[in-house]
């Protein structure tokens with residue numbers, strides 16, 4: 001039997017919702033709050049209010065992969081160098097949590113991985129430490145410099161990056177259509193072990209919606225975005241500006257051969273799904289853990305969508321005998 | 322009139338006038354088959370389907386034991402109905418069986434399956450009405466509910 005692509009994709013999104021892991025999520029939020037308060041107590045007026053970021057804050061999280069990050073904005077005069085700031089926060093968190101968690105330096109953040117609790121849940125919180133560009137200007141421009149831990153990069157790489165995490169969060173605010181497609185592409189990447197960065201998929205999806213008229217049902221929209229990626233990613237002048245710093249071109253994070261590869265993948269996915277709708281299940285699988293068994297006789301007429309959002313339109317001739 | 326489908330435990334409501342309208346359409350084409358689209362709406366709890374009207378196809382082929390309706394030009398009419406304040410929409414199909422029973426044929430089942438699986442159809446349980454007529458009168462009629470590749474008959478309350 002053929003698969004109804006839009007109905008399937010809706011179920012994919014539904015079974016990957018964060019709401020299914022509410023208890024685990026509550027533990028994350030509790031830990032995040034605890035870390036935030038510890039930082040505020042320790043650094044007092046050296047910092048501005050920490051903000052939440054990561055995919056959960058952007059509403060693009062999926063329950064098989066998500067991050068709850070804390071961004072800590074330091075004042076310009078709090079430390080002499082970004083490195084000092086980064087190390088000071090690391091030392092503080094390490095001392096505080098060394099007995100109950102693994103605390104480690106990452107490329108631009110400090111990771112705290114709490115030991116598994118009685119239920120085997122491992123909570124992990126990333127702390128991004130930034131410093132305002134100019135004294136007392138953070139509340140106005142939200143610009144931050146982040147220290148880049150160079151042991152993770154090339155030696156001659158610069159040791160800081162300028163970003164604006166608030167602008168990155170605002171960039172996706174209210175974009176519900178885009179979010180559904182971003183979540184689907186993240187489900188594809190996670191379940192198919194693709195290495196593309198979520199941030200890249202996020203920006204290219206938003207750009208596709210900006211540049212093309214993307215409408216129709218969920219499959220129509222996903223297909224249009226995949227077609228946009230296929231057509232545009234390999235173009236010489238194609239850029240993806242980081243809303244946090246327009247000098248950053250996120251498309252540059254892919255080599256030419258990787259771009260060609262991605263374009264081919266999109267092309268193959270579209271044609272494989274159009275040739276046989278069942279193939280959509282391979283690329284965009286349902287999260288079986290949260291699949292609800294449909295009660296076929298629950299005393300209701302069945303709808304393919306959550307409610308009658310679209311009319312049914314017979315589109316081909318039918319013979320009756 | 323209210324009838325019940327015990328397979329899915331849902332009901333169907335319609336006025337006698339609607340049957341009269343269908344009867345006269347069927348007679349007009351006798352001894353050939355005729356049919357069209359069923360229009361209506363679901364109650365908010367989705368337990369009841371209320372039939373309100375029929376829509377005839379713009380193009381069709383009509384024979385003694387075969388009826389083929391096209392979908393030409395139907396989209397515009399259906400969108401118009403869907404945009405009314407009192408939203409009306411496609412809920413199924415009807416056709417006549419001249420000088421034959423109101424039992425569905427394999428062709429009918431296949432058509433309903435193809436309809437239910439079509440991506441442009443957003444309901445899972447389209448209904449099928451078959452009216453049995455002879456040269457004098459409407460003999461009887463049967464409503465079926467399509468569910469999981471099967472047609473289930475509605476019965477009187």
Ligand SMILES: [Zn+2]
Nearest residue numbers: 320321426429
């Ligand atoms: Zn028939």
